[in-house]
Amino acid sequence: MAGRVLRPGDRILFDDAEWTVTAVGEAVRLVDRTGASQVVLLSYLLSSTGFELLSGAPTPVAPRLEPAGLLEALPTAVVKEARAWERHVLEVQTGLLPGAQQPRAGFDPQSTTLEQREEAKATELTAAGRRTSAVTVKRRRLRYRAQGLWGLVDHRHTRPSSPYGRVDERVVQAAREAIAAQAVQSTGTKSRLRRQVQEAVIARFGEGTVPLPSARTFDRLVDALSTGQHTFGSATTRRSLAQRPEGAFTRTVANRPGELVQIDTTPLDVMAVFDDGVAGRVELTIALDVATRTICAAIVRPRATKAVDASLLLARMLVPEPMRPGWSTALSMAHSRIPHSRLLELDARLEQAAARPVIAPEAVVIDRGRVFISETFVRACDRLGISVLPAHPRTPTDKAIVERTFGSINTLFCQHVAGYTGPSTTHRGQDVQARTVWTVEQVQELFDEWVLAGWQVRPHEGLRDPHLPATVLSPNEMYAALITAAGYVPIPLVGEDYLELLPVQWRRINADGIHLDHRTYDCSDLNPLRRQDSGISAKDGRWAVHYDPYDLSRVWVRDTRAGGWVTVPWTLHHLARQPFADFTWRAARQIVTQRGGDDTDQAAIAAALERLLTRAGEGPARQRRTAARTHSAPSHLPHTAAPEPSESSPDEEQELAQIIPFGVFDPTAEEPYR
Structure with missing residues (x-):
């Protein structure tokens, strides 16, 4: 391959002076006009600033490599024509056809010049019916010398055609x-x-x-x-x-459990039976850990997910999933790939836990739905020390992992559940409601069990061992591998923590109790607080009243004086004996208004509420759905009556529960995951 060559006799410019090359090797000897000489390393000479070849033999340009990929994209006839020209050019250049032993007459380099061979080739091609001049042969020879076979291609076939044709x-x-x-x-x-x-x-x-x-x-x-x-x-x-953003996609990376958790809600492609027999689709909210792909917690609700659901989702992540009656022992953490024995030394709550990792999130990615940007949810994250990262507007790729997980849930779980609706009406079977047999609570139970038996132990293509990239890990196996390096710190939650997660209203405690949305709450425990100032000047002396949107039969008042909480029941709860939600209360008020009554009359609303809950099957479909949503939305807290005065003496000692201290995780002592 010919290229730029430095030869003896060449004149060069070096160190702002003209020199003549007298010898070339690893070192170059240079002589100037006065006869002075010096020896310079060839590599130093060629890389020095200001070096320039002033005169010397002309050096041909190095030929380019043939673009093999482009040659394969050409029509077969075009490549065949170029290869035919290659034989002619090689004979002109070397005197021999490819594979020949002796030159033909008129092409012997010993007796003909290059120009004579070009003339002979042009005459030969013209006589064969292809009119060609010596200039054409020379031009093709030079193109072949510089570009190889690509230089002989008819480039009319290499020009990219416009996908729009000749359209303006x-x-x-x-x-x-x-x-x-x-x-x-x-x-x-x-x-x-x-x-x-x-x-x-x-x-x-x-x-x-x-x-x-x-x-x-x-x-x-x-x-x-x-x-x-x-x-x-x-x-x-x-x-x-x-809505897909422009530019290159970047992979969401998390290196430890809880570093990044994506939370989202989607309608589940499953219909559930409500208590009165009405069937409807449910909604699923999940928290997915990016590092391990663990479904940390999930809540199944009717199509009315609230901010309190999202807040309690965080609380469920921080407590172990208990083993339930009827579950196989294979679903327990002790029989899983999770290092249960070592974690049990740090957190005694894991003794009867199911095989779902307890992951405390450091940051959560949410969309801008009102459920997740509500004060209740943001306040819960702030209390638990969690950073909230809202996704960009109309950018589903910000939480693509949880979005993709919903697709996997539909494929791996939903389509196997009675009452599966399919992803759209065009995929829906005939009379799906007739085959719907599970209630909302049962769908929740089935999904929780599927997470343990299916999702957490199923190899996930997004989880790879960094030392064995060909090995695909399950979420539990990935958690076991990462927890060894990241460590585990338990975060215990008590009953009061759940009350803190409930939404709050600021109200005064009057002589007749607390008024909340035309309901009155009262009990004897409020006697020391009636007509009193809470001491919170920012709220004008009002009291913090926490309530559960799914069970308005009682509220909880924070006692800022003595500390603790006061559970206050609704005064007319005996008229509506079943738990009811806020949307059920609004529906009852609407019924009273439609009948010409006063929608602020508690007794009238309570009577309408009782009729709505007990005889919902006889009313309009909309009222049936309202009652069904109430029945299928279980309260997050146990249904207890208002506290009665204690019969025990204040000095009477009470037995205290044993306090189990939490340890500190030691990565070096962790048993390896199996």
Whole structure:
């Protein structure tokens, strides 16, 4: 391969002086005009600043490597023609055809010059019916010398063809804008799109100014412009693709359990039976740990997930999942890949725990739904020391892992549950409600068991051992591997912590009790607090009243004087003996209003509420759904009556529970995961 060569006799510029090269090796001897000489390393000479070759033999440019990939993309006839020319050029250049032993007459380099061989080749090709001049042969020889076989290719076939053909660029731009506008429109046809483009071109450039393509050409143009955009497919997929951010995708990385947890809610493709027999779809909220892909906690609710549900989801993450009656012992943490014996020394709560890791989140990624940006949820995260990271608006890729997990749940769990609806109405079977047999509580129970028996032990393609990349790990195995390095610190929660997570209203304690949304709460324990100032000047002396939106039969008042909490029942709870939610109360008030009554009359509302809950099956479908949602939304706290005065003496000693101290995790003593 010929290239730039430094030879004896060449004149060069070095150190701002002219020199003549007299010898070349690892070192170069240089002589100037006065006869003075010096020896310089060749590598130092060539890399020095200001070095320049002033004169010397012309050096040919090094040939380029042939683009083999482009050659494979050419038509077979074009490559065949180039290879035929290669034989002719090689014979002109060397005097021998490929594979020949002796030169043919007129091509012997010993008796002919290069120009004579070019003339002979042109004459030969012309006589064979391919009119060719010596200039053409020379030009092809030089191109072959510089580019190889690629230089002999007919480059009319290498020019990239326009995907839009000869369509006017103004029409292409209008079509591109119209296709982008389809993201928020209902799915239409190409004929509608063609009419929109035609109207846009006429409005912008005038009638008859821009030539419009034929219908078939326009269809080919649309196919080229709409690739991968689902312009004429699913509207939901099209909107999702339109929200995809531009630029390269980056992988979400977490190196320890709890470092990053993604939380989201989605309608589950399963119908559940409510207490009165009404069937409806439920909603699933999960917290997914990015590092281990563990479903840390999950809550199944009717289509009315509240901020308190999201807050209690955090609380469920921090406590072990207890083994339940009927579960196989294989689902216990003691029989899992999790290092149970070592963790049990640190957290005694894990003794009868199921095989679900207890992960304390450091940061949670949420969307901007009102459930997750509510004061209740943000306050809960602040109390638990968790950073809240809201996703960017209309950017589902910010929490792509939990979004993808929902798809896996539909495939691995939902489609096997009686009452499966399919991802859309077009996939729904006939009379799904008739085959719906599980209640909301039972769906929750089934999902919790599936998480332990299916998800946590199933190998996940996103989990790989860094030392054995070919090994795919399950969430429990990944947790066992990471907890050895990251450590484990238990965060115990007591009953009062759950009360702290409930939403709060600030109210005064009057002589007749506490008024909350036209309900009155009262009991004898409020006697020391009636008409008293709470001492919280920021709230004008009002008291903090916490309530459960799914059970309004009682509230909890924080006693800022003596400390602790006061449980206060609703005064008319005996008229509506079943627990009821806030949306049930609003529905009862609406019934009273429709009957011409006073929607602030507690007795009338309580009577309507009792009829709504006990005879919901006889009312309109909307009222049945309201009652069913009430029945299927279990309270987060045990149903206890208002506290009665204690019969024991204040001096009477009470037996205290044993306090179990928590330890500190020692990574060096951790047993390896199996």
